[in-house]
Amino acid sequence: MNAMLSLKEAHTRLQEIAPSMSASEFAISGGMPRGFAASDHHAIRTQPQADLSAMDGYAICGDGPWERIGESRAGAPFGGALKPGQCVRISTGAHMPEGSDRVLIQEEASTDGASISAEDVPPPNRHVRKAGFDFHEGDLVLRKGVRLGPASLALAIAAGLDRLQLVNAPKVAVLDSGDELAPVGIPPRPNQIPASNGTMIGSMLHPYVGEVNQLGPVTDELGALAVALADAEDCDILITSGGASVGDHDLMQEALKAWGAEIDFWKVAIKPGKPLMVARRESRTGSQVILGLPGNPVSSFVTCFLFALPLVRAAMGDPNPLPQTIEITAAQDFAHTGSRHEFLRGMSDGRTVHLAASQDSSALQALASANCLVDRPPDAPAVKIGEPVSVYCLHNG
Known part of the structure; x- marks a missing residue:
């Protein structure tokens, strides 16, 4: 499948091929x-197995005043039954005694010791949690x-x-590749940058799958990629970051095909994240789905949110695996969009949203400060301050 897909088409296809976990x-x-x-x-x-008091006070029977004849507390119910003109001290969560169907709360009760009175008698079932409610x-x-x-x-x-x-949670492996990547904890050389994508993706997936098998970073060499892919043999979902395009040093597609994978679709009309790739492979342990994310960290984050998380949720039986938008008010003007579906990093106070300082696909500081993605469909008209926009909420802190 070579044609560029829309976001909706890509989501539909991804759910169709999601692995089905036992x-x-x-x-x-x-x-x-x-x-x-x-x-x-x-x-x-x-639950509850009996009528319980919802407040501290007195379980009463009949009109007042009432003679206090005992106590019912949580875990230690009153053993007898009340007659008209009687009450027991009762605590929140305690069993209502036989003969009582209402509670006079402590703040509305007057007492001279053994006798309890009130200006108004509460109606039946007041402050009572009925059995099985x-x-x-x-x-x-x-x-x-x-x-x-x-x-x-x-x-x-x-x-x-x-x-x-x-x-069961799918077994997930993450493979980030690139000659420019230095492993976490090792100071990068002048021509390198720290490899952040693998850890970022693993952290995003952790609430669903627990531990993620980190296979990178791997250099842009077919031999090195082949060795790394061999370590992903038993995973259900493989997520790669980087090398999914068609540049001279983008070797991920070639390496995946040599590994036995077949490209299902490649390129989605979104920004950032256009070079997204999805492939499938039959391994000795079953069917695998490979999700190739772009290497730029913001693109990798956005496509992980839009595709990797829904893929994992679909595999685990979530009937609604796709992220959902909410509508809030624009705190600034938004320009009209082009032919691609755009996802802008934004900050929201729950009522309004404004954009992060940078929308560059490598700007991690702006990404870390964002708590939402502003959803701008293709060919959408400009939005003025005060008009509604749709956002995806992020948990980015």
Whole structure:
């Protein structure tokens, strides 16, 4: 496929060829599982199991005043039943005693010791969390394709689940190449720059796949690239950075073809990131997807955000793997766009957005200061201050 694709066409194609990962059972008690649910999960208990107090105060029965006959606290419920004119001291999360269906909060109660009174009697069910108000036994609590996060993990535990069926994370390798790259931690020679792309890409992918196999930097030599690619034999997704174009020293396509990969598509009508390349290969361990990102660090970041992250999410069963935009207000004028879909680095306060000082594809300082990408479709008209624009939110700090 040689024709330049639109962003939408490239996204569609990438999702079609994303590897399909198997699922495994993970014990919550054995660590901190993460990933996407491989199946629906249902509660095996009801939460809460009984009516609970939502406030500190008094569980009351009938009209006041009320005689205080005991206490109900979280984990130690009152053992008896209330009769009209009786109450018990109650704490937040404690079981409501039999005979009471409302709570007089502490701030509205008057007491002379054993007797409790109030100007107004609260209505039924005031400040009460009814049994099962969160979920009942058998309710769907984790839907297939949901990403397991801190809140959903807490929900699974509360629902009585200890073992979860999650999609296995793909094995990902990152290979950055270029004669000009010096490994991290080694001072670059005068004709070199530090190799930042591999670490940057690995950091972006880490929340989904954990450790990423770093294979670079590798020099622009077919032999060196062949050795590095051999170390990627068992990965599900290989992400390369640099060398994907057609210059005299851009050898990645040639090396990938010699490795047995077939180019699926190359070049996407986006800016930055036009030389994006996608290839596929059958290895001894299964099908591999290769995503070739440009070498300029900003281009590499933008294409990793737009393509590598969605590829990993799609492989893990996310039903909506593509990043989503939000609409906010332009804090400056934006020029009309050309024939390519542009992604401008910007800073937003959540209501408005303005552009970073530099939009050069090698400007890392401007990239690091950005917290969003302004989404400017091809042939989009100019935007004036105060008009709406779409942005992708970044987590860049």
